[in-house]
Amino acid sequence: EVQLLESGGGLVQPGGSLRLSCAASGFTFNYYAMTWVRQAPGKGLEWVSIVSGNGGDTYYGDSVKGRFTISRDNPKSTVYLQMNSLRAGDTAIYYCAKVLGHCTSTSCSGYFDYWGQGTLVTVSS
Amino acid sequence: DIQMTQSPSSLSASVGDRVTITCRASQSINTYLNWYQQKPGKAPKLLIYATLSLQSGVPSRFSGRGSGTDFTLTINSLQSEDFATYYCQQSFSTPLTFGGGTKVEIK
Numbered sequence: 436e437v438q439l440l441e442s443g444g445g446l447v448q449p450g451g452s453l454r455l456s457c458a459a460s461g462f463t464f465n466y467y468a469m470t471w472v473r474q475a476p477g478k479g480l481e482w483v484s485i486v487s488g489n490g491g492d493t494y495y496g497d498s499v500k501g502r503f504t505i506s507r508d509n510p511k512s513t514v515y516l517q518m519n520s521l522r523a524g525d526t527a528i529y530y531c532a533k534v535l536g537h538c539t540s541t542s543c544s545g546y547f548d549y550w551g552q553g554t555l556v557t558v559s560s
Numbered sequence: 561d562i563q564m565t566q567s568p569s570s571l572s573a574s575v576g577d578r579v580t581i582t583c584r585a586s587q588s589i590n591t592y593l594n595w596y597q598q599k600p601g602k603a604p605k606l607l608i609y610a611t612l613s614l615q616s617g618v619p620s621r622f623s624g625r626g627s628g629t630d631f632t633l634t635i636n637s638l639q640s641e642d643f644a645t646y647y648c649q650q651s652f653s654t655p656l657t658f659g660g661g662t663k664v665e666i667k
Contacts, residue, residue, distance in 0.1 A: 480647050482656040494654040530603055544651045546594040550603040
């Protein structure tokens with residue numbers, strides 16, 4: 436059974452940093468790209484970032500580019516999201532998801548067949 | 561970036577009704593269009609991928625069609641468990657983008 440368990444959320448001040456983790460199990464982790472999607476309170480889904488199976492290719496949404504970094508540790512079956520220079524607009528539930536798709540040197544896309552339950556990030560003073 | 565526009569943003573329907581949700585892309589995405597269902601307080605769930613392929617375990621009353629820029633999700637004979645918010649997502653190119661969502665409510 437595929438399981439994705441996010442952790443690391445919490446309350447952080449504007450300008451601060453936070454690192455989210457997503458521990459995966461139930462599938463061959465390094466075979467699949469992984470992604471982060473967020474949802475602000477009462478709002479829709481916003482794609483944040485994606486990383487290829489070997490971690491060599493990463494892509495970001497415009498609103499987080501230059502501030503967030505996605506990475507993965509395949510032996511630990513874990514994907515991370517390092518979030519710096521946080522703003523109030525980053526307040527959201529952050530979901531990790533397993534990706535069915537493909538990655539190239541210029542793009543990494545697909546659809547998201549399994550999701551974690553999410554972790555809440557609140558940016559406020 | 562490819563913009564995804566869903567309509568309507570909300571609708572009211574009764575059990576047994578047929579419901580159709582539309583998703584339009586700002587440029588052609590071939591058939592790289594996926595649909596998700598989200599219930600309150602829960603993570604999204606994949607319903608349909610590549611425009612018309614039903615994810616394993618999803619009831620056959622759900623169907624999708626379209627190509628290029630215009631797509632639809634249809635729910636035949638709406639059931640009580642189908643009241644939720646539905647999102648489309650394009651997987652043609654990064655940045656990957658979602659539609660704004662359609663909330664299906666009980667009439």
